[in-house]
Amino acid sequence: MERVDTFTRLSKLRELMRSHDIDIYVIPSEDSHASEYIAACDARREFISGFSGSAGCAIVTLDKAALATDGRYFNQASQQLDENWLLLKQGLQDVPTWQDWSAEQSAGNKVVAIDPQLISGSAARKLAEKIEMSGGRGLRALEQNLVDLVWAQGRPERPMNPVMHLPERFTGKDVVAKLTELRRELKNRGSPALVVSMLDEIAWLFNLRGSDIPYNPVFFSYAIITLDSAVLFIDSTKLSAECRAHLDRNGVLVKPYEDIFDAARDLQATYTAESGGSGAERKRPMVSNKGSWALNRALGGEGFVTEIRSPIEDSKAVKNETELGGMRACHIRDGAAVIEYIAWLEAQLVVKKVTLDEVQAAEKLEEFRARREYYVGLSFDTISSSGANAAIIHYKPQRGNCSIIDPAAIYLCDSGGQYLDGTTDVTRTIHFGRPTAAEKTAYTLVLKGNIALDTVIFPKGTTGFALDCLARQFLWREGLDYRHGTGHGVGSFLNVHEGPIGIGTRVQYSEVALAPGNVVSIEPGYYEDGMFGVRIENLVMIKEVATRHTFGDKTYLGFEHLTMVPYCRNLIEPNLLTDFEKQWLNVQHENMFATFKDKFKDDPLTLAWLTRETQPL
Template sequence: MTLTVMLAYISGFTGSAGTAVVTTDKAALATDGRYFNQAAKQLDTNWELLKQGMQDVPWWQDWAADQSEGGKSVSVDPTVITASEARKLSEKIKKKGGAALNPVSENLIDLVWGSEKPGRPNEKIKVHDIKYAGKKFEEKLQDLRKELEKKKSRGMVVSMLDEIAWLFNLRGNDIDYNPVFFSYALVTPTEATLYIDDTKLTDEVKSHLGDAVKIKPYNAIFEELAALKTSLQSVTSTGPETKYLIATKASWALSEGLGGEKNVEEARSPIGDHKALKNPTELEGMRACHIRDGAALTEFFAWLEDQLINQGKSIDECTAADKLEAIRSKHDKFVGLSFDTISSTGANAAVIHYKPEPGSCATIDPSAIYLCDAGAQFQDGTTDTTRTLHFGEPTDAERNAYTLVLKGHINLDRAVFPKGVSGFALDSLARQFLWAAGLDYRHGTGHGVGSFLNVHEGPIGIGTRRQYTEVPLAPGNVISNEPGYYEDGSFGIRIENVFMVREVETAHRFGDKPFLGFEHVTMVPMCRKLIDMKLLTQEERDWLNAYHSEVWEKTKSFFEKGSVSYKWLERETREY
């Protein structure tokens, strides 16, 4: 059971990021700027909404600590909070005069849910073929063991599901849109163990893993950690060679299972770092799948415009989303969607992570902005594209806002920077034109993208979060470029491409450092009706013409000449 499903059950909030705190007489839900509007609509009067990052709004940890005043304790399921989060929360509780932070052995929501709680998925996992993975899992294990040797670690407990899938070249279907499976792993200098329900393993998977990986039951991980903890009690030295490595995102339960800080070193996961550096096979897969996906989106947008304008038909947001999925499913190597399609018209487009629901979604208004944020999982890569369109006559305010967002998108795409620069340092390149007009947006500018894995992938990103200062961008990173602007109750704009970090040639090489830039792989036209050409510089026009020429050349072969899709693509990519 995923945390988002549990959160939705207890609160009604269906966003992908949130924390709930419940006391005997009140409840609060904290989320970030992407979900302020959604949470406000979905929460009932029992809940206080904590808009994280807003002035005078407490962080959820402070709110929870405030409830502990007077010697009260705070309880938490230790499997849903990291060890570092638990330490910080415990300190805040003590400062407020609270009793303690207590780990509970059974999740309280599970107790409330009872027999109605959905069962854990039990679908078979599959081998991720080397022709898509580009590297054998045995080599990945060797790389991890080299990292363990550098850190003088006894081994690493792996709990991030996408890291386990990547490490062993396996894929699953236990979480919607993410091709992962419930499991843990333990890797030492001499052994690798995968903790997973045996019923999920096919003969092909067992043959793939062979003698290189031991298989143990999923729930055996905590028994194993307890045994390791006992064995460490006889170790008298206290150096790093006595400790096991866990990622900073690993749960408090895993850390405590090994004996806490005495036996555990918390660090950014070396698996996550390696996974973020796509190999040549994965990069080529990203290029290929984005061309196919671009053709699918072009066909969809052409169809939607034709239905709304030429055929005069009424199409709602859900019908449009279903049509896009059907078009995508025709393409080679398609597996499924990479997240819920955001199909939003008019004011709904201002809800950053809007999800249309059958029976309550809006009918698409041809005279209003339409925003579509959609992605797919292909065997050779993962896509995530946002386009904002208008099928009628946009207002001056809409065209102005769209063009400012486009300028930021182009500016970031064209960026050249020295090795060692992080996404934190680049974020303002995409926001500067909005800032100059006194505008902004409440989400990051870019997130890492997996290779037939999670569409949101760390540790890299482009944004104002402190974590984006920790890891510089490097060749092989795949990341999104998605500035936006949202006017509550009116319209929303976002333009998103996926691009890859690569080394570029420069006239000079200051400090003998290589310089980096981006290669965009998303192949979908921008909306001509929404561009105010007077606001674009000649360099920005040149970029736009070159981009549209590339889109035309790479996707036109998917369509029959004279077809609705062909004509739409030809019109939208013609030179300015």
Template sequence: MISGSLKPTIARILQPQLSVLSRAMSVGATATRTDTTARLAELRTLMGSYNVDVYIVPSEDAHQSEYIAPVDGRREFISGFTGSAGCAIVTASKAALATDGRYFLQAETELDSNWELLKQGLPDVPTWQEWALREAEGGKNVGVDATLISADQAKSLTEKLASRKGGSLIGMDVNLIDLVWADKQPLRPKAPLQILGLEFAGKPFETKLADIRKDIEKYKGSGLIVSMLDEIAWLFNLRGDDIPFNPVFFSYAFITPTTATLYIDEDKVTEKVRAYLGDAVTIKPYNAIFEDVKVFGEISASAESKVLVTSSASWALSKSFDESKLTTLKTAPIEAAKAVKNETEIKGMRASHVRDGAAQIKYFAWLEKVLNSNVVLDEVDVADKLEEFRKEQKNFVGLSFPTISSTGSNGAIIHYQPEKKTCAVVEKSKVYLCDSGAQFLDGTTDSTRTMHYGTPTPAEKQSYTLVLKGHMAVARAVFPKGSSGFILDILARQYLWREGLDYRHGTGHGVGSFLNVHEGPIGIGTRMTYNEVPLDVGMFISNEPGYYEDGQYGIRIENVVQVVEKKTPFSFGDKKYYGFDTVTMVPMCQNLIEKSMLDEEEKTWLNEYHAEVYEKTKGFFENDPYTLAWLKRETALI
């Protein structure tokens, strides 16, 4: 339980830390490129010393985290590319950076002439694996930090190297980028752990352990290795401050039918946390996991009872075992359990989204007022103001990711984040896209609104309305139990496709409860992994189609929705049917809607949504007549 005296401490969690290039994931329209010549030269010298011809630099840390601590920003350091997704590959004479469509424009802006950009997903563009294999032909060795890729990735690369007559894949226990970075590399964070009380977690960690042990028994396992940081935080009802915007901490866990061990820097474990965990959990040093699981595997694993790992576990962990003593699970038991929120978490998620909606409503009303007053503010200024409004809300802890505050052509850079020295002034005459979220003790939020405070062009209104129609199609969907987000993606894109348009990102991602804003195993999109786990009642997922006109504007509309059971007139085959409740409470931009493009069912949904937004948020503005008037106007019937 978090007492009042602890709230100021936990409120520090997720406050932005300095990244390698000032802010992680950032890019300005005129961002300065990093000269990587000297860094690459030093890396190539080290590659020669370690007999490595091709060196792979993933984006992830040792726990396959999407968002990473500054100390793990190796790919950013060596390439100068600050986006959150991608992989760098370096040879004696070449360097390539592979990333997906969200970051094409950003990478083109940030990479210097030493780098070749591999635009993943485009025709005739090799994947980073294909590029690396091609460079390794002729018996050349490929090196990678064994903690930074999964065992499945390592196995696949090894097999393909053999088929392409390449050399060996070397799983290295030293990271060459760290050697280049040397004493300029940021230090590992040391913030103490915090306990998340039952009023927010909803279930004691002892009960969660008991449930996971049932899963271990179901899979006939002798133990379960846990390496994903949000899974460990959720399992033990603990939160940390090791990665910006994500309340997690560097650790491993090993769960057996009778024991639970937490591997962590012991300086982070206060006496209060030790007492809280009690005899149920043994605490050991972070790196002791590698020797412990090796010994345990040799003693306990058998043909009938094996150690369980997930497909996200690192190659370094898996190498500690004889492969015959391991069972690899596609979906982690904790990941699946965490995705379905309990009653307390559901209540908190819904309540936090109402408070967050009130903060955004106040912000968008304020922004209109200052723009009409001809006040000159840039993208950073207004993003900072939004954070101020969020701080006013109960249980606020910090942002859930860096705010994407973008005006005009910057909105077409899908994961744009403004920098003070290079960002644009927000103009009333241009489309403004704001993708933002917050961490509250009782929930995590993420929403995007695209606004226009002047006179939008017909093309802008048409684009916005096509995206809105796709958004509403997902929000209104009803589907049989057992359906995945993979099959729903077409609903969001159908209206854009009819015009020959599309967008280069997924339509939705799972959302944690005071945890990572991007949470597996569910999502809405074309990734085959989204077809592996069906949507289930109690899950929260984003609904965020978009459209981006390069050099002109970007449009995205995002709400978080909850999976709920739906009543249907019939029940074919006695199936249950599911759908979504929208929990984000922020009006759409009436100024950008081309109403003639909406049918009656769409108008009804929009009117009902706006009525709910008004009823749930109006009480926040009893002493704020300006914002209340703005809210009434933006939620008026269409």
């Protein structure tokens, strides 16, 4: 992986820090909307550190620099960070969090500063408390982002891409119905307004989609919803006549994107005046607990605003019947594309002996997807990784700086598509030659974990935190594990990573129960640094299931399988599978063959591959 020399960038940043009387400067990964994936113009942490992973935080002092990231990126960060940086491996014993490290550096009355648009209000308060306890002078909200000043030349422009209206035949619910339900929630909570800052929530609420952030069909915007009004803050040049008409029909007023902070201040002034300034009786607008510190401050700050998990986030995560139908349909089309790709790749590498690198292969997969109905684009950068690169969990091959695919080594491909009727995410690990015993064992243990979680039945109210160990149990028995979550929520033609639900050990996954209509991934893995990696990922939807008994009068839930791509027979060690697991595999493969055999009747290469790979064990 390419390594950037950051000495000059850090030197310039430190000059600016001194001129602003700042001792420690924090540079988060996120943008002003707490987006996980960001537009190129907002990649400040990557610019200053050279680390390109999606998760992490950079902290720069006048004589040190640290980059904190989680286990998905330990390998990548160690390769990309130069000698100017200390890597804080989050989650490992005795390694401080970036917040604790920042606070430790502030000892001796030092000042920590951050762009208030890049941290949530609650996170800013917690960080300020740590700084105070460590003897620091405090946390300063610095409106001018210092990295932007260092990055004055060569920084990409903010995207201004057009917005599209997504018809009700794909959304299953119109804007008026969504606003009505949201206003009912406002009344139930006793709040006069909700200020919305998460981009996928705005796209979902108004049945609009965009392309301001690669792979995520969202657009830069804010919204304020009151009991009798709805305002969308967006650059109006992005809106076509059709979008304008759609918003007008649904009673949505459009205002400039940059007016949000003045509007927030006006909103607070109005509600404070109506309450006569009384704290106890003050009308408090709501804002997401992911909303920025800057937005929180504009609304009056603590005591003037109520921070909550957004009710839009909860509603969006429960797909309606139209969205669920779209998910089923797009996964069949997507599965056909991936099947066609793997069959083609095997023929190129094994039969024709063609030399292909990881980027060329990823581009061919995108070509297969692009032929499918309703295809819009990829849902994330394709992870096309051969051999040792497969051990880099979020590996991104780069043209001119990637590996040739070795047919005698493991090949891991994690990819997904955006379709008008849904979003896909699938990982398959394959081997075209003779895998080692260790590779087959690792693959089969991961597969066993996938099957165990896929087939579980659980009572309503169960969280993904509680289910996570089911996928890890077979690895744990061997003293093995993986450093990433087991599953994430998935949007409906929206972000491939969607809250609030997920399966893993993160605290937030213990706070929200899985519910019928959720779509989530199941993706256990195992990685040997410098050797190989294994991951098997399917998407499933949560549904009610019938059980013989109903202890406690509870509803019981299970998973409906969505992903339609066969598993690699060459990597399965049958002796490690139970009869139940073999039967599960056989049923899955029988269903896949029945689904696709006619679709590939005029494609003998793909049909032959499908027939071979779906034979019963």
